Structure formats: structure tokens, C-alpha cells
Amino acid sequence: MxxxxxxxxxxxxxxxxxxxxxxxxxxxxxxxxxxxxxxxxxxxxxxxxxxxxxxxxxxxxxxxxxxxxxxxxxxxxxxxxxxxxxxxxxxxxxxxxxxxxxxxxxxxxxxxxxxxxxxxxxxxxxxxxxxxxxxxxxxxxxxxxxxxxxxxxxxxxxxxxxxxxxxxxxxxxxxxxxxxxxxxxxxxxxxxxxxxxxxxxxxxxxxxxxTEREQHGDIDYQAVVVAPDDVEKAIINLLLQHDAPNALVFCARREGVNKLTARLNNRGFAVVALSGEFSQKERSNALIAMRDGRARVCVATDVAARGIDLPGLDLVVHADLPSNPETLLHRSGRTGRAGRKGASVVIVPGRARRRAERVLKSAGVSASWGTAPSPEDIRNSLDARILANPVLEDGVTEQESDLVNTLVARFEPYQLAAAFVRLARSGQSLPEDLQDPGDVSAPRERSRDREYDPDRRDRERERPGRSRGPDFEDSAWVALGVGRRQSADPKWLVPMLCKNGGFPRSSIGVINISPNETHVELRPQAADQLMERAGERQIIDKSLFVQRVSGPSETITKSDMPDRGERPRQRRASRDDEEWTTKPARKGPKKPRGPNGEKKRSPKRKPRDS
Missing domain, CATH: 3.40.50.300 (P-loop containing nucleotide triphosphate hydrolases)
Structure with a gap:
């Protein structure tokens, strides 16, 4: 030295x-x-x-x-x-x-x-x-x-x-x-x-x-855009694809740690938890399990994970967005230590896109934007690990030779290879199917200089906030049985459609609001999902009628409305009904009494002077 x-x-x-x-x-x-x-x-x-x-x-x-x-x-x-x-x-x-x-x-x-x-x-x-x-x-x-x-x-x-x-x-x-x-x-x-x-x-x-290089040189930052309901599913797929010796998943609250730990445990991951509610003995046992290989995933809060140094920690996942740049750097600093390479993956629900951009930019981090691994990506990664398994290149020892000769004589090579693949895949958790999160391209620099457009305000009032992309060239239209007279507004229509249809905001194009109905442009797949969930009665959100239409000019007629059934009117009870009962009178404060128990009369008011 x-x-x-x-x-x-x-x-x-x-x-x-x-x-x-x-x-x-x-x-x-x-x-x-x-x-x-x-x-x-x-x-x-x-x-x-x-x-x-x-x-x-x-x-x-x-x-x-x-x-x-x-x-x-x-x-x-x-x-x-x-x-x-x-x-x-x-x-x-x-x-x-x-x-x-x-x-x-x-x-x-x-x-x-x-x-x-x-x-x-x-x-x-x-x-x-x-x-x-x-x-x-x-x-x-x-x-x-x-x-x-x-x-x-x-x-x-x-x-x-x-x-x-x-x-x-x-x-x-x-x-x-x-x-x-x-x-x-x-x-x-x-x-x-x-x-x-x-x-x-x-x-x-x-x-x-x-230095900038010291902070980020050995860490590969990734921003993964997911649908709001797919955060836990995306974490499962990330853990399956990376297959890191040790992985650390950060949650903002203790409740999130407990929930995610239970979910991963049910999916077959060797997982431990760290949060402030655990005793020192429990926290020490969790770290020992990570170091000796009995556990490979640790779900923790920011404070509990402060100072953790785990060998082979190659993956850090931010299940909840970091609250500030310092938290992002402290979390990510658990990996990429002592010259080792590591990955820091930020899970970004669609609605938190801009907040994630601000945190990454303030931290001086350049992240690659993309989506969570699909089931096909995970299967390809697993197949690549099987082909790269060193046991395929190791020679046969004397203790193994007799059994190897017996296997070769009894089974065909193709069958032996299939058995090896089955053994390699056994015990692996199944990947999760994820929704389409929409546009995941890297954020663009927003320019303040914009050409004047007198019709821009009217168009933005009709849209949920996103411009039409190439996928809207072959779009589908649906009509909703609610309009301006029923206080229809994109502020509540857009989240309602996303929730009931199971698609992101980017799947919604133009929204035209008429006095008694609303026409919404959707991606074809999103329209299919919405109508499938609406069922035969074509009802979403408990009482809102939805109908597929050819375009924004086609209107809903009363004959198109489904028969929802007549609600029985509640008849007001009369004194002739046998089951009619009167409500008990409300008890008020007791009237004041005198020293011998007599009731006190309220003093008579003096007549007003005319």
C-alpha cells in the first residue's frame, strides 16, 4: 500500500x-x-x-x-x-x-x-x-x-x-x-x-x-413505470429476474413493510423484515439470516436499514418513492460498495411520474426508464441462467461415474436434458402478469416557449391531460350516460374510468362532454376491458351506463338503456296499518321544581308596549 x-x-x-x-x-x-x-x-x-x-x-x-x-x-x-x-x-x-x-x-x-x-x-x-x-x-x-x-x-x-x-x-x-x-x-x-x-x-x-462518479459510478439506476395497482407484482418480477444473492426493498412505513413481507413470503421468497417496531434481537436475527444465506430479501424502512452492510447486496428496490434526494442516495448507497456493481430500481406508479423525475433530477441521477419485467422476460432470464450453470461444464467425478453411466444407458439424452430443466425450474415462483402502464419513455425537457394557439384551452378542457399518440389512430369510442347537467367533469371521470376499466390514464384520449352524455376516446384494448367489466347490463361504478359507439357524434337513445328494474317505492305508514308504531318522544331537560317538589311556572311575559 x-x-x-x-x-x-x-x-x-x-x-x-x-x-x-x-x-x-x-x-x-x-x-x-x-x-x-x-x-x-x-x-x-x-x-x-x-x-x-x-x-x-x-x-x-x-x-x-x-x-x-x-x-x-x-x-x-x-x-x-x-x-x-x-x-x-x-x-x-x-x-x-x-x-x-x-x-x-x-x-x-x-x-x-x-x-x-x-x-x-x-x-x-x-x-x-x-x-x-x-x-x-x-x-x-x-x-x-x-x-x-x-x-x-x-x-x-x-x-x-x-x-x-x-x-x-x-x-x-x-x-x-x-x-x-x-x-x-x-x-x-x-x-x-x-x-x-x-x-x-x-x-x-x-x-x-x-464526487459524482463516487455517488453513481457503480450503481445502475432504473425507473420502472407501473400501473398503480401493480407495485407489489412489479417487485416480485424484479426479484425473479435479477436473482440477486441479497436484495433490499425499501418501504416508507411499517405497515408497508409488514404487508409486502407477507406477500413475498406467500410467494415463496426467503424474506425477512426490518422496522422500528422490532426488538434488537429480532433485527439482529434478520441480518444474520441475510448474511448466512437463509434469507435473500430484506424489506425495511429507511431508519431501520440505516447502516446495513450486507455482502453481495446487488439490488435495491424502492417500493415507495424516496421523499427527497438524500433518501434516494442513502438507500441506493447500500449497493455498489467497495467497487462492486449494483442496481437501484425506483418503482414509479403512473400518477407519481413527475415527483419521481424531480427526485432523480435533484439527486443528479440519470436513470433509464422502462417497464417491469414481463413473464416472458423472466422465463428468458431463467433459461439463460440454466445454460450458464457451471455444473454443465464440470467433469464427472469417480463417485458420480456409476450413476451417470446408468442414467445414460437407461434414458435418452433429450429426456435427461428435460429432467435437468425441470429440476432447475423447480421451486421458482411464478411471475406476475402486469397491466400496460402506458408511456414509459424518458422524460423530455419541457420548453416554456410555446406557440400561441387560441383553441388550446378548449382542447385541454376535453382531454385528461395527455396528447394523442400513434396508438389512437385506430381508437375506440364509448358513451357514458352522464353529461354537463349531471356535473360531468374529467377530474372525476378519468380516475373512475381507470379504476373500473383497469387501465392507465394514457389509455384515454379525447373526452367530449355534452349536456346529457359524455363521449370518451379509448385505446382498443382499454375499451374492450371496460365493456367486459361492465357486463351485460353495461353498468360501471354501480350506476353509470356505458355503451360502445362508433364515434363522438353517435348518441345514446332511451331504448339503448338497459332495464335496471323498478325500485319499489316505500309507502308511508298510516294509522290503519297494524304494524304502524309511533316514535317515542324525545326526552328533553326536566323542568325546574321548587323546594317541595312542586313545578315552577314560567313567568308570564309582559305585554309589549303598543
Whole structure:
């Protein structure tokens, strides 16, 4: 390693044992000799090796040129992380990095037994890694001695502020000695981060190690447009086609995690879930199942998945759209780590197209737009994996030769090949049939300069918001038994037609609204679906009559309306009916009474003066 001269000898030994050939940009940046003992404000992307980076940055402060760390009566360094999983991952990384130097690392995280943590703190660890809430608890109980701290590291400081840990962070920083190093690592340097650095750092050196290539170079971004009802089906088809060793699916809420986990489990996927409602033991078991291969899909919320580092994580799926660019980058940063290639797929329901475009553009991501894999695409991918199976090229061992000769003598080669295909396909979940989501081409740049058209407003009033494409050259027309007099409006007609017909908005062309009826232009397949669901009575949405017509000029006649049957009129009950009953009188407030129980009479009003 070319940077050996800048790395403390014990840490260089640990890096060589781990197989580090070169350092990442953030690791090289913190080893600059001009930094010395300065405070640092570092912009580092998820998956850039920042845990090893601040471990290297602390070496000069903790070792001070010595080959091993001295015995510690109290911790010398404190690492603060936003979540339990990230804290445990940081602890694991620092343990092997400081092992040659005799470093002892302890953790203080929520969900663990505080008595065990207190005993670990009493053994004199050099470094303590914890989450903000649990660290504050130990400070209040006096089990965490902050008097000998030489350095504090805030890992993913932006996320800790987003999670509402500002007060806890300020209390921890104010409890530490004033003469210390403070290192802030954050993906973004927002105003709250800058304010925190200004209040608790001294002349901090700003290091920006995020580059466009580092964020997106090893990640293939894809935007998959689906019909609103096909989100879960699209995820199933994506998982089948990619067949990644580990896949991570993000949901916005816990309810979504539970629902999708149950759906995937029913379809035969080896799946685990991660959300804030799970205990630490359940979350740890889920990660262990992913690492040892018992599970291949993890469905998680954003907070629960913070800091997860899974080997072979080649696919990240956004079941719910990220709320902002930072969330998109943090989620996607779980894959494409340490030089590995990965894919980040954003599921885009048709109605959320523009919001997805804004998030991708704000994140500086160029995504390829398309549709979810079809059943045919999945079958082709599976066939390609069967043909590329290495067992087809491996030689026959002595232990297999007898059975192989017996099979060849008893069965034809064609039958043996068919048996191999059946075995390879056994246990595979069946793909889902998806609806046509409509136009999925990449978004075009919208120009503000538009030629004046006096009739544009009238045409846009008739259309649901999309221009006619080439598929409308051979369109079909339907007429609805509702018009302007019944308050017909595209705002509710378009979603009603899409829901009842099972097609996207792009399948609707021109909408002509007359006083008593409405003519709608549809793609031929959409018209067939709508009429099939309308049934013989030609009724949609419980009471709306629909009829196929030759064009916008053909009208609906009363003879075309189906016989819906006469509704029996409810006859008002009379006193002659045997079953007639009167309603009980409503009880009002009791009238006031006097001291002996007599009723009080209301005072007579005085006559008005004429």
C-alpha cells in the first residue's frame, strides 16, 4: 500500500490482513499530514469507507506514535451513530482495525441490557460506540466517564438531526472536555449541520470527498413505470429476474413493510423484515439470516436499514418513492460498495411520474426508464441462467461415474436434458402478469416557449391531460350516460374510468362532454376491458351506463338503456296499518321544581308596549 508511511504501523498491519490494496478518497483525505489534530467536517457518501477513515483519523490522537494503546481507565474516543445497526457495524470495523494496537471497543445501544454495557464500560475500553439516547442514559447514571475523552466522532450527523437527536447530541458534546477533537461526518452539510459545527468545533477543516462518479459510478439506476395497482407484482418480477444473492426493498412505513413481507413470503421468497417496531434481537436475527444465506430479501424502512452492510447486496428496490434526494442516495448507497456493481430500481406508479423525475433530477441521477419485467422476460432470464450453470461444464467425478453411466444407458439424452430443466425450474415462483402502464419513455425537457394557439384551452378542457399518440389512430369510442347537467367533469371521470376499466390514464384520449352524455376516446384494448367489466347490463361504478359507439357524434337513445328494474317505492305508514308504531318522544331537560317538589311556572311575559 502506497500510503503506508502515513498510517500508524499497527493499523497498517490490520489493513494488510484485510486485503486493502488502496485507500478510498475519504480515507486518503483524512491522512493528509497538514491536518494534524484539527477538527474535521467531512462530506462522505454512504459506502465510501468512512468508518475506516475516521478510525485512521483517530490514530494520531489515540496512539500518539506508540505501537500499542495504553491501559485506559476511561474511554479516550466516543463514536456516535444514528441507529443500532450502524453502531454495531462501526464497532465491528474498529475492532479489527485496532486489534494489533490492543484496542478495546465497547458499545452502548438501545435494546441491549444496560447492566452488560455497564460491566463492559468498567473494563476500560479505549473506544465507545453508541446511539445518542443510550449514551445520554449512561451519562446520567454515571456509568460513562467522559473526563478522559480525546476525540468525539459524529457519524452520519445529518441523519441524527433528521431523527430528532439534536438535544441528545448537544448534551453529549457539552459533557465532554473542551480540549478534544470533534470530527463530523455527514453526507450533506445543511444549515443545521453547519450550525452544529460552528457551536461545537474549533476552526474545523472542511473536506468534501463526494464526487459524482463516487455517488453513481457503480450503481445502475432504473425507473420502472407501473400501473398503480401493480407495485407489489412489479417487485416480485424484479426479484425473479435479477436473482440477486441479497436484495433490499425499501418501504416508507411499517405497515408497508409488514404487508409486502407477507406477500413475498406467500410467494415463496426467503424474506425477512426490518422496522422500528422490532426488538434488537429480532433485527439482529434478520441480518444474520441475510448474511448466512437463509434469507435473500430484506424489506425495511429507511431508519431501520440505516447502516446495513450486507455482502453481495446487488439490488435495491424502492417500493415507495424516496421523499427527497438524500433518501434516494442513502438507500441506493447500500449497493455498489467497495467497487462492486449494483442496481437501484425506483418503482414509479403512473400518477407519481413527475415527483419521481424531480427526485432523480435533484439527486443528479440519470436513470433509464422502462417497464417491469414481463413473464416472458423472466422465463428468458431463467433459461439463460440454466445454460450458464457451471455444473454443465464440470467433469464427472469417480463417485458420480456409476450413476451417470446408468442414467445414460437407461434414458435418452433429450429426456435427461428435460429432467435437468425441470429440476432447475423447480421451486421458482411464478411471475406476475402486469397491466400496460402506458408511456414509459424518458422524460423530455419541457420548453416554456410555446406557440400561441387560441383553441388550446378548449382542447385541454376535453382531454385528461395527455396528447394523442400513434396508438389512437385506430381508437375506440364509448358513451357514458352522464353529461354537463349531471356535473360531468374529467377530474372525476378519468380516475373512475381507470379504476373500473383497469387501465392507465394514457389509455384515454379525447373526452367530449355534452349536456346529457359524455363521449370518451379509448385505446382498443382499454375499451374492450371496460365493456367486459361492465357486463351485460353495461353498468360501471354501480350506476353509470356505458355503451360502445362508433364515434363522438353517435348518441345514446332511451331504448339503448338497459332495464335496471323498478325500485319499489316505500309507502308511508298510516294509522290503519297494524304494524304502524309511533316514535317515542324525545326526552328533553326536566323542568325546574321548587323546594317541595312542586313545578315552577314560567313567568308570564309582559305585554309589549303598543
Amino acid at each position: 502506497s500510503e503506508d508511511t502515513r498510517i500508524a504501523a499497527p493499523l497498517a498491519t490490520a489493513l494488510q490482513k484485510k486485503g486493502f490494496d488502496t485507500l478510498t478518497p475519504v480515507q486518503s483525505a483524512v491522512l493528509d499530514p497538514e491536518i494534524g489534530e484539527q477538527d474535521l467536517l467531512v462530506s462522505a457518501q454512504t459506502g465510501s469507507g468512512k468508518t475506516v477513515a475516521f478510525g485512521l483519523a483517530l490514530s494520531s490522537t489515540l496512539l500518539d506514535g506508540a505501537p500499542v494503546l495504553p491501559v485506559a481507565e476511561a474511554p479516550h474516543a466516543l463514536i456516535i451513530a444514528p441507529t443500532r445497526e450502524l453502531a454495531l457495524q462501526v464497532k465491528k470495523e474498529l475492532e479489527w482495525l485496532y486489534a494489533p494496537a490492543g484496542g478495546q471497543v465497547a458499545s452502548c445501544i438501545g435494546g441491549m441490557d444496560m447492566r452488560d454495557e455497564r460491566r463492559a464500560l468498567d473494563r476500560g475500553p479505549h473506544i465507545v460506540v453508541g446511539t445518542p439516547g443510550r449514551l445520554v442514559d449512561h451519562i446520567h447514571r454515571g456509568s460513562l466517564d467522559m473526563s478522559q475523552l480525546k476525540a468525539i466522532v459524529l457519524d452520519e450527523a445529518d441523519e441524527m438531526l433528521n431523527m430528532g437527536f439534536r438535544e441528545e447530541l448537544e448534551e453529549i458534546l457539552e459533557s465532554a472536555p473542551e480540549e478534544r477533537r470533534t470530527l463530523l461526518f455527514s453526507a450533506t452539510v445543511s444549515k443545521p449541520i453547519a450550525r452544529l459545527a460552528e457551536n461545537y468545533q474549533k476552526d474545523a477543516l472542511r473536506l468534501n470527498t463526494i
